[in-house]
Amino acid sequence: MTQVVTRFPPSPTGSLHVGGARTALFNWLYARRMKGKFILRIEDTDTERSTQASVDAIFEALEWLGLDWDEGPFYQTRRFAVYREHVQKLVDTGHAYYCACRPEEVERMRQAAMAAGGKPKYDGTCRHKNLGAGEGRAVRFKAPLTGTTVLADVVKGSIVFQNDELDDFVICRSDGTPTYNFAVVVDDITMGVNTIIRGDDHVMNTPKQIQLYKAFGVPLPLFGHVPMVLGKDRTRLSKRHGATSVTAYREMGYLPEALINYLVRLGWSHGDQEFFTREELIGLFNLENIGRAAGVFDIEKLSALNADHIKAAPPAALVAPLAPFLREKGIAIEADPRAAKVIASLSARSKTLREMADQAFFYFEEEIRPEPEAARKFLTPETLPLLTAVADALEALAEFSEEALEGVFKGLAEKTGLKLGKIAQPVRVALSGRTASPGIYEIMAIIGRERVIARLRKAADRIAQAG
């Protein structure tokens, strides 16, 4: 059994989007599962549109997702000698020929073919001219005119193409650069790639590539075409559907584990299981359970999964990923001993890290500025004595623990005849500035006695001044 070799070949013409991330993920998972190799290759032959910034963005996204590669990154622009050599090989064996037709002429042929009710194709004018290399001449592949090409696809099954649908496509442009279909095949052959998992927008390229493999006389790789990711309107996911870049999801506060879980689950299944860790995925992923139908990207479900991954993560592991979101608010938590406890108190309440940062803010805030609505409702002359009473009791408390705190509140409730909520809500607003927060004893224990008392007194002062 030979080792599985997969690859991810993005073209650096923009940031890594979720669709691309998913195919990268499938390839990576399959390689890891099969104890194979995963290769990264940058397809930058389109020098007009390729940028270094895009290359960097792709690395950044892949690293964030934790998709590491075993070989590469290879750059196609540095492999022109290899392509030239392979072009020559095909010309020498009669599988390719030079073509002197101008682009305008080819365009006319296409129109003509289309008008005749067929597929736009090159008409083979130079096929038998036996032209040599020359200025302005491209190289075309001599495609079979009859018969069929069969794609044995692992996810879609067998697909049969009529060869007369194919035309003599260009493999080398007149400027000497290789075209996509040619470069991909040469790369995959020379790099030893034997498993190609890619979006099904590539199925129509496959018969051309299969013919190339045959012309080179090498065995075919395993092909698996995975369905596209669609937007809400069921068209190919694009910027009009909102955020599509992987890094945008990081900025919205999604965990890489959650994005991975969501993306894999969109188009692959393992029975009814919804939640997967990275390790589980490596142990379970296979090609057989990839679905055949395209899927709609649903950020709601991503959010739900993100919430699950936040809940499942050890709080301490969330400190680093959460830190940037609080830093935006001027708070540094990396070295703060309270950070893990704060996260623990919030992890069941946050769908994203950004949400968590918003909720965590009050723990670290120097001075609480209660939300006006909350203050109007709970910081009133009637509640002032309660706040003071709690502050006084806390000062006298021997041990500042959640249990002891509970005792204070229960005792006060009994003494005043008030329901617990009547006491807790004003205290909550005084401490957090809001009407909703984690448990009152919990936040008090985290904030600490001194600060709690200070916040309580401060709130009492506010009421006194206002009154």
Next chain:
RNA sequence: GUCCCCAUCGUCUAGCCAGGUCCAGGACACCGGCCUUUCACGCCGGCGACAGGGGUUCAAAUCCCCUUGGGGACGCCA
């Protein structure tokens, strides 16, 4: 225009290949309820789908055909 692919709740899907155990299961969302110091979490319940039509069969979500709908591809882009 030509070619290719796809089709189960609003969405992601299980089931389909090896037809009966499916008046179709799970998840997200939504709606109730419970829990409760708030908000969440959690738990319980509800709503909700085999695109349509023909076959084959004792029996079809599962197999075949057609229709419809959707997606994708047709470059000296990748």
